[in-house]
Amino acid sequence: MGEDERIIRRAWRRTALVVSIAAVAGVVAGWATSRDEDGWTVALAIFTCVAVLVGLAGMLSLLPASARASSIITQATEDLTRDRRKIITRAIRSCVPLAEDAGPELQHRALTLARGTTVFNGLILVQNLLLFAGAAAPQFARVVTGDGNTIISRIFLALFVIEVVFVAPLLVVRGRRARRYADAATADNDRRTDTPVSVA
Numbered sequence: 001m002g003e004d005e006r007i008i009r010r011a012w013r014r015t016a017l018v019v020s021i022a023a024v025a026g027v028v029a030g031w032a033t034s035r036d037e038d039g040w041t042v043a044l045a046i047f048t049c050v051a052v053l054v055g056l057a058g059m060l061s062l063l064p065a066s067a068r069a070s071s072i073i074t075q076a077t078e079d080l081t082r083d084r085r086k087i088i089t090r091a092i093r094s095c096v097p098l099a100e101d102a103g104p105e106l107q108h109r110a111l112t113l114a115r116g117t118t119v120f121n122g123l124i125l126v127q128n129l130l131l132f133a134g135a136a137a138p139q140f141a142r143v144v145t146g147d148g149n150t151i152i153s154r155i156f157l158a159l160f161v162i163e164v165v166f167v168a169p170l171l172v173v174r175g176r177r178a179r180r181y182a183d184a185a186t187a188d189n190d191r192r193t194d195t196p197v198s199v200a
Contacts, residue, residue, distance in 0.1 A: 004068060004072055007065070008065045008068065011065035012065075014061060015061040015062050018057050019057060019058045019061075021057075022050075022053040022054045022056075022057035022058070023053070023054050025053055026051070026052070029053070030042070030046030030047070030049035031045070033045055034046075044141050044144065044145070045141075048137045048140075051133050051134055051136075051137030052137055054130065054133070054134065055130040055133045055135065055137070058126070058130040059127050059131045059134070062126060062127050062130075065123055066120065066123045066127060069116055069123055072112065072116035073116040075112070076088075076109050076112040076116055077113060080109065088106065088113055089113075091110055092110065092117070092177060092178055093177060095180040095181045096181075096184070097184050097185040098110050107185070111182060111185045113178075114179070115178070117174065117175065117178035118178040118182060121172075121174055121175035121178070122171075122175055125168055125171045125172065128163060128167065129164070129168065132159075135156070135160075136156060136160040139152075139153035139154075139156045
């Protein structure tokens with residue numbers, strides 16, 4: 001998974017640059033569209049434009065990396081029976097590496113799945129937050145100003161709060177478990193490699 005990890009790290013660096021450019025563009029766009037208004041309206045317009053552009057640009061920038069991480073997860077469980085998949089998922093959930101009697105193939109697949117899950121959950125978490133932030137910002141502005149149908153806007157903002165309060169922690173916990181499993185399994189592999197073989 002070395003090449004995949006390098007590609008995904010480059011995607012994070014690219015996204016940081018894209019988001020920075022989008023933020024500057026949002027400030028300019030927000031100021032340009034409201035410069036004749038009062039200070040509060042200008043600030044709200046800048047906030048909305050920055051959130052929309054950053055959310056959309058960041059989400060699209062991370063999309064290819066998410067697809068790649070998803071394919072890693074798919075390949076790790078491909079052609080496995082349901083029982084063997086359960087063995088892997090239970091091991092990752094418990095953060096305890098599979099024993100040697102599970103077989104090298106299953107151990108390798110479990111490690112690959114754990115690494116893929118760690119990367120994928122982080123990407124999906126950031127993508128969801130960026131997407132919802134970008135979509136929620138105009139609704140927030142509408143609620144604050146009382147412009148238009150605020151009921152729909154309030155419902156959308158409530159969905160954003162649910163995303164932050166419930167879905168985000170779930171992704172974080174699963175990602176941490178997968179990372180702990182990957183670290184433990186890697187350390188286990190290193191110990192086996194470093195163990196000297198006795199020669200009779």
